[in-house]
Amino acid sequence: MGRYYSTQGSDLYIWVTGEDELIDLNVFPSGLNIFEADSAWRSSQRIAISEGVGGEALGVAEMILRYADYGAVEADRDSLEDYFVKGDERLIRVVVPVVPLRRAQRRPAASVRTSSPLPTS
Amino acid sequence: MGAFIGLTASYLALVFGCLFFLYAVKYYASTILALSTLGRGRGAEGDPRASAGDGGRDEPFVSIHLPFYNEVNVARRVIKACLSLDYGNYEVIVVDDSRDETIGVLKEAGWRRPSPAVKFVHRRDRSGFKGGALSNAVRYMDPRAEFVVVFDADFIPPPDILRRFVSHFREHDPSYAGSDSLPNYDIGGELRGKPVAAVQGYQLHHLNKSENWVTRGVRAEFSGSYMVERVATERYGGMKMISGSVFMLRADALRRLGWGMSITEDWELTLRLYLEGYRVVYTPLIQAPAEIPTTIRALAKQRMRWAEGHTYAVKRYFQKVLGSANLTAREKLEFLYFSPYYFQPLFLLVGSLFWLVAEVNHRYPAFWSPTFGWSLALSNLLALPLMGLAGIFLEGDLRADYSGVLSFVAIGYIIAPFQAYAAMKGLLEPEEGTWVRTLKTGSITDRVLRLKLRGIVDWVRLRRGLPRFGFGAFVKTVVHPFPVRHVLMTTSMVLMTLPILTALSSLGFGIVGGGLIG
Numbered sequence: 163m164g165r166y167y168s169t170q171g172s173d174l175y176i177w178v179t180g181e182d183e184l185i186d187l188n189v190f191p192s193g194l195n196i197f198e199a200d201s202a203w204r205s206s207q208r209i210a211i212s213e214g215v216g217g218e219a220l221g222v223a224e225m226i227l228r229y230a231d232y233g234a235v236e237a238d239r240d241s242l243e244d245y246f247v248k249g250d251e252r253l254i255r256v257v258v259p260v261v262p263l264r265r266a267q268r269r270p271a272a273s274v275r276t277s278s279p280l281p282t283s
Numbered sequence: 284m285g286a287f288i289g290l291t292a293s294y295l296a297l298v299f300g301c302l303f304f305l306y307a308v309k310y311y312a313s314t315i316l317a318l319s320t321l322g323r324g325r326g327a328e329g330d331p332r333a334s335a336g337d338g339g340r341d342e343p344f345v346s347i348h349l350p351f352y353n354e355v356n357v358a359r360r361v362i363k364a365c366l367s368l369d370y371g372n373y374e375v376i377v378v379d380d381s382r383d384e385t386i387g388v389l390k391e392a393g394w395r396r397p398s399p400a401v402k403f404v405h406r407r408d409r410s411g412f413k414g415g416a417l418s419n420a421v422r423y424m425d426p427r428a429e430f431v432v433v434f435d436a437d438f439i440p441p442p443d444i445l446r447r448f449v450s451h452f453r454e455h456d457p458s459y460a461g462s463d464s465l466p467n468y469d470i471g472g473e474l475r476g477k478p479v480a481a482v483q484g485y486q487l488h489h490l491n492k493s494e495n496w497v498t499r500g501v502r503a504e505f506s507g508s509y510m511v512e513r514v515a516t517e518r519y520g521g522m523k524m525i526s527g528s529v530f531m532l533r534a535d536a537l538r539r540l541g542w543g544m545s546i547t548e549d550w551e552l553t554l555r556l557y558l559e560g561y562r563v564v565y566t567p568l569i570q571a572p573a574e575i576p577t578t579i580r581a582l583a584k585q586r587m588r589w590a591e592g593h594t595y596a597v598k599r600y601f602q603k604v605l606g607s608a609n610l611t612a613r614e615k616l617e618f619l620y621f622s623p624y625y626f627q628p629l630f631l632l633v634g635s636l637f638w639l640v641a642e643v644n645h646r647y648p649a650f651w652s653p654t655f656g657w658s659l660a661l662s663n664l665l666a667l668p669l670m671g672l673a674g675i676f677l678e679g680d681l682r683a684d685y686s687g688v689l690s691f692v693a694i695g696y697i698i699a700p701f702q703a704y705a706a707m708k709g710l711l712e713p714e715e716g717t718w719v720r721t722l723k724t725g726s727i728t729d730r731v732l733r734l735k736l737r738g739i740v741d742w743v744r745l746r747r748g749l750p751r752f753g754f755g756a757f758v759k760t761v762v763h764p765f766p767v768r769h770v771l772m773t774t775s776m777v778l779m780t781l782p783i784l785t786a787l788s789s790l791g792f793g794i795v796g797g798g799l800i801g
Contacts, residue, residue, distance in 0.1 A: 187390045197390060199382045199407070204423065206402045207395040247423055249400050 165232040167224070170239045172216070174223060176232065177209035177242065179251040184208060185230050194219040209246050289646025292637040297651070299634030300659045304782060306627045307666035309620065310507075311779035313515035314673045318772050320518055321510070321567075321677050345373040345445050346428035346534065348420040350413050352380045354436035356725035357574075358388040361436050366399060370445040374400040374425050378416040380409045400425070412718035413527075414548030421537055428534045435528040437723040438573040439490070447569045448482055448531040455479045455564050480536045480561030484529040484569030485509045491574045492684070493728040497582060498575040500690025506674030507667065507691075513565045521617030522610070523563040525549045525556075529571045536561060546718045547592025554600045554618075560609040576721055583698045585721045587705035590625035594709030597622045625706035628699030631663055652789040659782040668692055669778070673771050681767065 163180030174196065178184050187197040187210060196212045196219060197203045203212040215223065224234070238255040245254050347365050351358060358377075365375045379389060389403045404419050411418060417433065424431065432448060434440055456479040486509065492502040516523055525532075527549040536556065545551040553563060576582040604610060604618050638660050641647060647656070671688045675681050708716065 184395065186392055188387075197386075197405075199386050199405075202405065202407045204402065204404045205390075206400060207397065246402070248425060 165230070166235045166237070167227045167232045168235050168237045168242065169220060169224070170242075172214050172220065173239075174212045174215050174220060175209065175237070175239075175242045176211075176227060177245060177254070179208075179254070184210060185227070185232065189226060189230070190223060194222055196223055204246060206246055206249065208249060208251070209242065211242070211246060286644070286646050289641050289644025290648065292644065293641035293647045293651060293656070296634050296637035296641050296656070297648075297659075299630045300638060300663060303627055303630035303634055303663050304659060306620075306630075307663050308779055310512070310666040310670045311662075311775040313512045314670050314775040315772050315779075316515040316518055317511040317677065318673055318768050318775075320514055342370060342372040343429035343449060344425060344427040345370065345430045345432055345449070345531075346420070346424040347373060347375045347432045347434065347445075348417055348424075349375065349377045349434055349436060350380075350416045350420075351377055351385055351436050352409070352413075352416075352720050353383045353385060354381065354723060355384045355388060357436045357723045358385050359391075360725065361434060361438060361440075362388075362394060362401070364439045364441075365434070366394070366396070366401065367442060368399075368440065368445055369442040371398075373445060374402065374428075376402045376404065376420045376424060378420045379403060379405045380416055381405070409718070411542075411544035412546060412548070414542040414544045414551075417542045417548065421541065424534070431532045431534050431537055433528060433530060433532075434571065435573065437490075437725075438486070438528055438571045440529075440571045444484075444569060444571060448484070451482045451564070451566055451569060452479060452531060452533075455482070477560060477562045479533070479564055480556040480559075481525050481530050481532045481563045482569070483513075483523060483525055483563060483565045484531075484571065485567045486526060486529050487570045487572040488575045489729055490572050491577065491724075491726045491728045492687070494575070494577055494726060496690045497579060497694065498577055498728075499684065499687035500692075500694040501575045501582065502684065503671040503675060503687035503691040504667075504694070506678055506680075506684075507670035507672075508674070510567055510674035510677045511670045514567060516617065517565045520611065520613050522553075522557060522614040522621070523565045524621070525553045525563055528573070529569070545592050545596055546588050546715050547596060550593050551596045551600075554596060554604060557610050557614060557618075558600070558603060558607050562614075574723055574726060577724065577726070579694070579697055581721055582694065583701045584719045586625075586698050586702050588716075588719050590702045590705035591709040591716055593621075593625060594623075594706040595712070595715050598710055623706075625702045628695050629703035632696055632699045634663065635660060650789055652785065655782065655785040655789045658785045662778045662782045664692075665774075665778055667695065669771065669775055673775075676767055676771060 163178075163182050165178050165182050165185075167174065167176045169175075176185060184205075184207065187205060190196045192198050194215075195201050196215055197205070197210065201212055202214060203210065205211070228234075235256055241253050241255040245251060349361060349365065354361075362375070362377065377389060379385060386405065389405065394401045394403075402423060404416075404423055406416065406419065409415065421431070430449065430452065432445065486505065488502055488505045492498050513523065536559070540552065540555050540559065542548050543551040543555070556563065576585055601622065605615055610618070638656055642653075642656065647653070668688045668691065671691050672681070672685060675684050675687070
C-alpha cells in the first residue's frame with residue numbers, strides 16, 4: 163500500500179498502490195488549473211496525471227498532497243505512463259525516494275525505498 | 284416565352300428526376316430485399332446466439348471509447364451504462380474535450396472501481412475534433428485490447444452489447460470462425476480472405492422519438508436506413524459505412540491505421556479500411572438506443588457537417604478507391620452510389636420543382652408523355668417514405684409511428700438546400716470546415732432498450748445459409764399471406780418499374796401503351 167506523487171518537469175503524477183484510494187481530484191482548487199477544463203489531464207482509479215502545471219500551482223498541489231499523506235518519489239516517467247495504461251503497479255520503477263526533511267522528522271513520508279519495482283503492500 | 288420555360292423546365296426535371304431515380308431504384312430494391320430478408324418469422328427479441336454467452340470464459344479484452352464534448356446532460360448516463368455491461372474483460376476510456384460542467388462529472392469518485400477500469404483523458408484543445416479525441420483513446424488503451432467499441436455520449440448501450448459484438452465478429456471473420464464463416468451472399472467468393480475490420484450495429488434513435496415532429500421524422504429516417512437500406516447492402520455485399528457510434532473495430536487494424544482528423548472521421552476510416560483490404564459488416568441485431576436532435580436548426584447543422592466531411596473524403600479518396608485491387612466490384616459500385624449521397628435530396632427537390640413548372644406550362648419534349656412525368660415524380664417522391672414505412676414495419680412499430688414518415692419527407696425538403704450547400708463546400712474547398720457539435724439534451728420520451736424486430740430468427744438463418752436468397756425465396760416471401768409486407772413489397776415493385784415502363788411506352792416501344800398505363 164502507498165500514496166505517492168512525482169513531478170516530472172511541469173507534469174504532476176499522483177498514484178496509489180495496493181488498497182489505497184486515490185485522492186479526490188476536487189480537493190485541488192480550480193484556480194490551480196490542475197484538473198480543470200483548461201488543463202490536459204488524465205485519471206484512472208489508481209493514478210492521476212496533469213500536464214503543464216504552473217510552478218506556483220505545483221507548489222500548492224505538493225502541499226495538498228503532503229497533507230493527504232502522499233509521499234514525494236522520483237519515479238521513472240515511462241513506468242508511470244505504463245501504470246496509467248495497464249493498471250499494473252508492479253511496472254512502477256522508483257529512481258530515488260524523496261523524503262521531505264520536516265516530514266521525515268515527524269514520521270517517514272512513505273514506505274518507499276530505492277527499489278524496483280515499488281513495494282505494493 | 285412560356286413554351287421556352289416549360290421546355291427548359293421539363294428537360295431539367297428529366298435530368299434531376301432521373302438522377303434521383305437511380306437512388307429511388309436502390310431504395311425500392313432495398314425495401315423488397317429487406318422485406319424478403321427479415322420478417323417471415325415470428326417476432327423475436329434480440330439475437331438468440333448471444334443469449335447463451337460463454338459465462339465469462341474466453342472473452343477477448345474490449346476497450347470502450349466514449350468521446351465527449353460538453354456532454355453534461357448525458358455523461359453520467361452513458362458512463363453508468365458502460366460500467367454495467369454483462370462482460371468480464373473490458374475497460375472504459377472517456378476522451379473528453381469539454382469546456383463545461385462535464386469535467387465535474389468525470390471527477391466524481393463513484394467512477395473509481397477496480398473492474399472494469401475507467402480512464403479519463405481530458406484535452407485542453409479540440410485538435411482533430413472527434414478523430415483527435417479517439418486517437419488519444421487508442422494511445423492510452425490497454426495493450427491487451429483485441430477490440431474497440433465506440434459509443435457517442437447520447438447512447439445507452441444495453442448490458443449484453445459486448446457479447447453480441449464479439450459473437451458477431453467471431454461468426455463473420457474467418458480468423459475467428461473458421462472456413463465456413465463467409466456470408467451466403469458471397470456469390471463467386473469475392474469476399475474470401477477479406478478480414479472483417481468492423482461490425483456496425485443499429486443506432487436506435489428512439490429515446491425521444493415522441494418529443495416533436497422533428498424527432499418523429501428522424502426516427503422514421505433511421506428506420507429506413509438501418510432496417511432496410513443497410514440490411515439490403517449487407518445482403519448483396521456492398522460497401523458498408525462505419526457510422527460514428529455503436530460499432531466494434533479490431534484493435535490491431537485501428538492501431539495500425541489510426542483515426543483520421545476529418546470532421547467525418549468514421550467515413551474516412553471506412554474508406555481506409557476498405558483500401559487496406561478489410562470489410563465492414565452490418566447487423567440490425569446489435570442495438571443501442573440514442574436520442575435525436577430536436578430542432579431543425581440542430582439537425583441541419585449535423586447534416587451539414589456530415590455532407591461536407593463525407594464529400595470531402597469522397598473527393599480525397601475517389602481515385603484510390605476506384606483504382607484499388609482490394610475492393611470488390613460491388614463495393615466500388617456502392618462507393619459510387621455513396622459519392623454524391625448528400626446531393627440527392629437536391630436532385631429530388633429541383634427535379635420536382637421543374638416538373639411542376641413543366642406541368643403548369645404544358646410543354647414537354649417529344650418523347651415525354653405526361654404519364655411518364657407523373658410516374659417519375661410519383662416514384663421519386665414515394666421511394667424514401669416507403670423505405671421508412673418498411674423500416675418501421677420491420678421494427679413492429681407501424682401503428683404507433685407511421686406518421687413520422689410525413690415528417691421525414693418534410694425534413695428532407697427543408698434541409699436539402701443546406702446539405703447540398705455543405706456537400707458543395709466539401710467538394711470545392713481545399714480544407715474541411717470545423718466540427719459543429721450536436722447538442723444532447725438527455726431527454727427521454729420513449730424508454731426502449733431493444734426492438735422486437737420481426738423475423739430476427741430468419742435473419743440469423745439467412746446468415747447461416749438457410750434459405751439462400753434467390754428467386755425462390757423472393758416468391759415465397761411475396762406470396763406470404765401477411766398483408767402489410769405484401770402491400771409494401773408490391774408497391775415498391777410497381778413504383779420502381781412504373782417510370783421505366785412509361786418511358787418505354789413514351790418512346791414508342793408499346794409495352795404498356797393502351798394497356799396497364801392507358
